[in-house]
Amino acid sequence: MSTTTESSSFYDNLEQMSISELLANMNKEDQTVPLAVAKSLPQIERLVAAIVPKMEQGGRLFYIGAGTSGRLGILDASECPPTYGVPHDLVIGIIAGGDTAIRKAVENAEDDPAQAWEDIQKFGFNENDSVIGIAASGTTPYVIGGLKAANEAGLLSGCITCNAGSPLAAVAQLPVEVVVGPEFVTGSTRMKSGTAQKLVLNMISTSVMIKLGKVKGNKMVDMQLSNEKLVNRGTRMIMDATGLPAEKAKEMLLEHGSVRAAVNAFEAGKK
Template sequence: MDYVKITETPSYHNDLELMDTRTILINMNKEDQKVAEAVEQVIPQITKLVDALSERFQSGGRLFYIGAGTSGRLGILDASEIPPTYGMPHERVVGLIAGGDMAIRKSVEKAEDDTEQAWLDLEMHDIDRNDVVVGIAASGTTPYVIGGLRSAGKKGILTACITNNPRSPITQVSDIPIEVNVGPEFVTGSTRMKSGTSQKLVLNMISTALMIRIGRVKGNKMVNMQLSNDKLVDRGTRYIVEGLGISYEEAEELLKKHGSVKEVLDAAGKDI
């Protein structure tokens, strides 16, 4: 092993059980402040991934996240938010977790140790060379994720990873490794903390930047969001009022007629 497994190294803080609540929280917050700085260091790699994704998406490609435990759940969370936020079909960004949907809520014993299952899960979606697979693993050693990335790479599919252990095994099977070194966890080895936070930030950056690059945002507005509740209808209506300079009632009528802010603006030949 030619790397240090940072996610398992001892916390910088000791005797946690002797701290009062305020001290625990202050020290946790001090550690959390390091996360954004660590993510900043990997922006070049995230840029490379988003640019590659944008090119493939324009040709009908898809984004797959694969992970286990916390990492898998974060991938599913990111994927599930794309349709309502940006109006994309559910099958364009897909999150897969070791152990299947049951593992979203409860741990599935040893599911992450299966090196073959991730590829079987991906094959169920008819994955091809136009798609991209991003493996998420704080440790960088999860067999489910490594196996999936290795199989995808052998099929000529672009692969990337998000890990918190630089030079870990997962980086060896990824075309674009994103290695976020957040240092030891406040509670030693508890990667649901800083590691998980960093993964969430990177996932936000990947999917949001991708949606912007492929035209799902105008100005700074989510003009393709699904109108699935009153709050979103109101938001969309206000966007149209701002963009077209018309009354709220007129804007709401147009929104309901066309189905999205983008369609209303396109019909009027306007940008926000």
């Protein structure tokens, strides 16, 4: 099939452009991405609205993808535990070819339609799990096969793709299609398509975590205290919420292990 992501760039003779021209033209193209995402907000809303109740019932969220798409899913999943204090197996990113493929391309890994479901099954699965397939082209066999198997197992399925009317969107129960147009370098979907996928993944995981109660006001009250910067951030949050001086706020944070627990303890002590 003819796809937008593989269509010829609006620019030519790139090697003859100055550095300034290259940067300006790439930036011009990048500015179109949020506008494309905006058109897909109703699709993203439907997907998030379906995922939240599944996760409230003990479900997990799987991302499956190959290449750049797989790496973006792993990135989003890996940032949920430190940001929101959730278990590492609540949001799971899986890439065709396994963890080796995070750094190095694994030949033909994306061409096996049965492998994604095998990879998911290594984690076990339950009826409340959700699977989001990520593929800029919407034609990746690994991702399409994974969603087909997820559907057959009774799981919720969604996708993020950058072509309209793709085979992947046809398989997904709740597709998200963000059509960003031709890439600056023809077919280089790590560029605008990758940026669009990152934006959508940010929206999905952040919205889900907020609706699961992992944010209070606008603060990451369950974040992991994995370095001094985050301890200092948590201390400031407690100071803002309680009026305590910095030394006492930090003491309570370290004693209770999270901003939420420290503030709850402070409120309980006032009663």
